Amino acid sequence: MGLLTSLKDSITRVTDGLFASEEPKRIGIYGPPNAGKTTLANRIARDWTGDAVGPESHIPHETRRARRKEGVTIERDGKEVTIDIVDTPGVATKVDYEEFLEHDMEKEDAVRRSREATEGVAEAMHWLREDVDGVIYVLDSTDDPFTQVNTMLIGIIESQELPVLILANKIDKEESDIQRIANAFPQHETIPLSALEGQNMDEVYEKIAEYFS
């Protein structure tokens, strides 16, 4: 329960000023494919609006168009922050239809999915440049975070001076290694969670309020 206690402490540290936002900030949920971005977006949306954002899947590149959920108001200790959540397609440097064939997909569908995913990445990059005020960067904590995509995206986000929250997702899995992610991006705070199981969502909401208000 130490975690919860510290959560509460953190929450109480948050001042009124942090929550006093004028316009909803547009927060992009970014990360590599299959990191759990849509699962997170859905959990946030369900928790605060009752609706989902989009379908989740274990097949990579399920999200091939950016999806937005507007006006998600998150309340912490009587305070609230309103954000627009943008769930973006997973960013990759390579998209290969053969990857989808492993998931019992017909070749034709796999090729189409591949093309759509590629366009989705282009779109995600476009949004990163033009239209987001902050980033929630989701990583699968069972995977090696030292990848070209992660390094490049975090670099871009930093160069844009966007507030970024790094989430180490899938902590419900045994192979999860939160420290590896923390080590990869020591300049940022890493928040562990399981979007699927809802673990540690309190801290996530607290940090969202803190970072993006």
Add this chain to the structure above:
Amino acid sequence: MPHECTTCGRQFDDGSKEMLSGCPNCGGNKFQFQPPGRSAEPEEPAGATDPDDSVTSSQPSTDSAPSTDTGPSTPDPTDTAPSTPDPTDSGPSTPDPTDTASTTESADPLSDPGTQGDLDLPDDTAHAAETAGDDTGGAVDADTPSAADADTARTESAEERYRDAEIDEFRDAEVADDTDAENSAQRDARSAAVSPEEIEDARKQVADTETEAAPDDGSRGRGTPQGPPAETPAGADPEEFDLSDTVGDDDPVEKQPVAGSAPEREEPVADDDADLSALREELNQQFESIKITAPGQYELNLMELYDRKEYIISLQEDGRYVIEMADDYGIDED
């Protein structure tokens, strides 16, 4: 004009940025990339038939050779005088006659540089040598009279192939001298030359030459048939005519119009893998943010994608691409 709007058919120069915010005419955002060299109807490559021709033409002659020995019949005709030397010729100094033959056949002077000579040389040589060896015995090869017999037999096919008598005259002298030396050389060459792969390669090269030569205004036409025959064997140097290079490096040629303006045209790139990969390469050079490595396989240049302010281009496998204007970007909203 390698780019064409698939909606209204308007064409754009290679590298033009005009259409990057949509077609100025109709606002369409779908385009077909049409590299100049490949827009031409892929002609039936002359080189593809040539080797076969020479094969069939010399093989029958093989059969008829013995028959001529016993009773001269077919080969005799009057034209033997001018063309008799030719067949002999076709044995030793093959490239010349075959080349002339192929040039006349293909009726496309630009496309016949040395490539065909390259191709035909070993082919013919092999057959000529076979002819001599099989019918008359190895020893006879060097024997001029018997060789002459075979020659007369071959005149039959020769008369079809060598319509250019003038060139033949040139070779008369050489032939006689070359015969002996050539025969042994031929035998050496026979084993190594004309593998099926080589024929295929040569065909491909010739086919490429065909499509490239037309728009290129003969720039590739060195070693043209007008050149002296003696030049041809030299021109047959495979390195000199390694056209795979030229295909890959070929810069788009402005003057080649996209034949017709049918927006749905895809065939130029559809059937040739080599063409397709060259096409992809050209596309990727221009729009390197997304690289198609194979249909359904992409490599993305994230920085390039990020840097693009107003537009993002999506490529499709068949050379088409879609330009998505910034305005088009919409987020699916609940």
